Amino acid sequence: MFKRVLVPIDSSKSSLRALKPAKAFADKTGAELVVATVLFTEAIDEEDRRQGLRQRTVDVGVEPDDVIVRLNSISVENGLHDLMDDATLVVLSSPGHSHTQRFLGNVSEEIVHHRPAGLSVIVGPEVDVDTYVLEGAVFGCVDPGGEGDRLLAAVERVSKELALDPWLISVGEEMPVPSKTGAPGLDHMPLETNQLRSLAHELQERDTATVNYDVLHSDHPAKEIAAYAARHGAALLAVSTRERSPLDRLLFGSVAIDIVKRASVPVLAVHRKGSGR
Numbered sequence: 001m002f003k004r005v006l007v008p009i010d011s012s013k014s015s016l017r018a019l020k021p022a023k024a025f026a027d028k029t030g031a032e033l034v035v036a037t038v039l040f041t042e043a044i045d046e047e048d049r050r051q052g053l054r055q056r057t058v059d060v061g062v063e064p065d066d067v068i069v070r071l072n073s074i075s076v077e078n079g080l081h082d083l084m085d086d087a088t089l090v091v092l093s094s095p096g097h098s099h100t101q102r103f104l105g106n107v108s109e110e111i112v113h114h115r116p117a118g119l120s121v122i123v124g125p126e127v128d129v130d131t132y133v134l135e136g137a138v139f140g141c142v143d144p145g146g147e148g149d150r151l152l153a154a155v156e157r158v159s160k161e162l163a164l165d166p167w168l169i170s171v172g173e174e175m176p177v178p179s180k181t182g183a184p185g186l187d188h189m190p191l192e193t194n195q196l197r198s199l200a201h202e203l204q205e206r207d208t209a210t211v212n213y214d215v216l217h218s219d220h221p222a223k224e225i226a227a228y229a230a231r232h233g234a235a236l237l238a239v240s241t242r243e244r245s246p247l248d249r250l251l252f253g254s255v256a257i258d259i260v261k262r263a264s265v266p267v268l269a270v271h272r273k274g275s276g277r
Contacts, residue, residue, distance in 0.1 A: 001027070001030065001031075001087065001161060002087060002089045003031055003032065003033045003087040003088070003089070004032050004034055004083065004088040004089070005022050005025045005026040005029070005032070005034065005089050005090075005091060006030055006034050006036060006080070006083055006084065006088050006089070006090045006112060007019055007022045007033070007034070007035050007036070007064075007091050007093070007210070008036055008037065008038075008076060008090070008092060008275060009035055009053060009056070009057075009092075010036050010037065010076075011037065011155060012095065014093055014094075014095040015042045015055060015093050015095075015251055016032075016057070016060050017093040017123055017127070017129050017196075018070070018091045018093040018121075018123045018127040018129075019035070019060055019062040019063065019094055019129075020060075020062060021058055021091060021121070021123050021127065021129055021132050021134075021266050022091035022121075022133060023062050023132060023163070024133070024134040025089055025091060025121070025133060026119060027067075027134075027220050028134050028162050028163065029089075029161055029162065033062075033064045033065045033066075033087070034065060034066045034067075034068060034083065034085040035053060035054070035057050035064040035066070035067050035068070035270050036067070036068040036069070036070070036080055036083065037049070037053055037070070037078045038066075038068055038069075038070045038071075038075075038079035038080060038212055039069065039070070046069050046071055046168075046197075049069045050068075050069045051186065051237070052242050053067050053069065054067045054068065055142070055162065068080075068083070076111060079094075080111075082116055082250055084111070085118070086116065086118055088119065089119055090118065090120040090121065091117070091120075091121045091123065092111060092112075092120060092121070092122055092123065093122075093123045094122050094123065094124050094125060094260055094261075095125075095131055096147060097208070101163045106229045107131075112146060112241065112269050115247060118270070119154060119157075119158075119268060119269070119270065120269045121266045121267065121268050121269070122260050122266060122267045122268075122269060123185050123266045124260040124261055124262075124263055124266070124267060125261065125265070126226075126261070126262060126263060126264050127264060127265060127266055129266065132168065132191075132265070132266075133235070134162060134164075134167065134193050134235050134236075135165045135235055136164065136181045136233035136234055136235040137164055137165040137166070137212075137232065137234050137235060137236075137267070138155055138164040138165070138166060138234070138235065138236045138237075138238060139167045139168075139169050139225075139228075139229050139232075139234045139237050139238065140152070140154070140155040140160050140166070140167065140168045140169070140237070140238045141169055141170070141197060141225055141228075141238060141239045141240075141259065142168055142169065142170040142195070142196060143170075143240055144170055144172045144195065146231055148240075149269060150240070150270050151238060151270050152199060152202065152203050152206075154177055154238050154268060155168070155238055156203060156205065157204055158198050158236065158238070158268065162206050162235075162236070164235055165186050165209060165210075165212070166201070166203060166209060166211045166212070167182070167211070167212045167213065167214070167232070167234075168196055168199055168211065168212075168213040168214075169196075169213065169214050169215070169216060169225065169229075170195070170196050170215050170216070170230065171215070171216045171217070171218055171221035171224055172215055172216075172217065173186060173226060189259070196214075196215055197213065199213070200213040214228075216228055221255050222255050222256075222258030222261070222262055223257075223258070223262060225237070225263075226231050226259060226262035226263045226264065227265065229265060230264050230265075231262075235263050235265055236267075236268055237259060237263055237266075237267045237268065238247045238267070238268040238270055239256045239268070239269065239270065239273075240256070240268055240270050241256060241269045241270065241271055
């Protein structure tokens with residue numbers, strides 16, 4: 001069970017956008033709502049900063065259970081490391097920069113990167129945080145041909161703990177396969193359907209609620225996923241993350257970043273095996 005919902009806040013106004021969705025997660029699970037910030041200098045009084053941070057959260061209509069200020073940390077992730085165990089759901093805001101490499105923002109990238117076993121939620125720029133309601137479905141976005149073990153585990157966990165309906169979706173092209181009827185020509189059957197059906201059946205066997213699944217077809221996967229989720233009452237999207245290179249450490253592929261950018265609901269980041277440090 002989630003025992004803590006952690007919202008890392010920096011000096012930017014955009015970081016505060018994560019507060020109201022985070023409160024929805026905390027209210028749904030009964031978890032403690034914790035707001036935290038990391039300072040890299042001792043020149044600022046810790047108690048003054050704590051009171052100032054609490055006032056910033058209250059000003060946007062959220063009263064946290066605890067406000068934590070850490071001083072002189074090497075990094076944000078290092079400063080908050082002891083708070084980010086498996087029982088903690090981290091909720092972050094994307095500043096919405098247009099440049100792909102920095103779309104998530106430095107702090108969000110750092111925290112997501114260093115949580116290979118934990119779950120992080122990204123609140124993108126299209127989420128209406130004032131009207132967001134945590135009800136409906138969690139849509140697991142399955143990468144065709146990719147492994148889905150951790151994604152399934154994440155969908156199973158949040159569907160149970162947040163009382164959301166589990167869905168699996170994928171975007172692919174129709175591929176011709178030999179006709180089973182023996183008639184001339186080919187039947188057009190999406191190969192992705194077999195993978196998705198198998199994953200849905202596996203998730204169903206884990207004593208989960210009825211699992212819906214669908215294969216979408218589009219040349220613009222993120223756009224189609226965001227629109228489909230909006231039409232079908234999604235409360236949360238779950239996507240797999242991966243490390244792009246040792247140099248930039250960017251975890252989100254271009255499709256996943258585009259989903260965060262377009263989605264009207266928060267996006268749950270789920271590490272694939274081998275991602276992380």
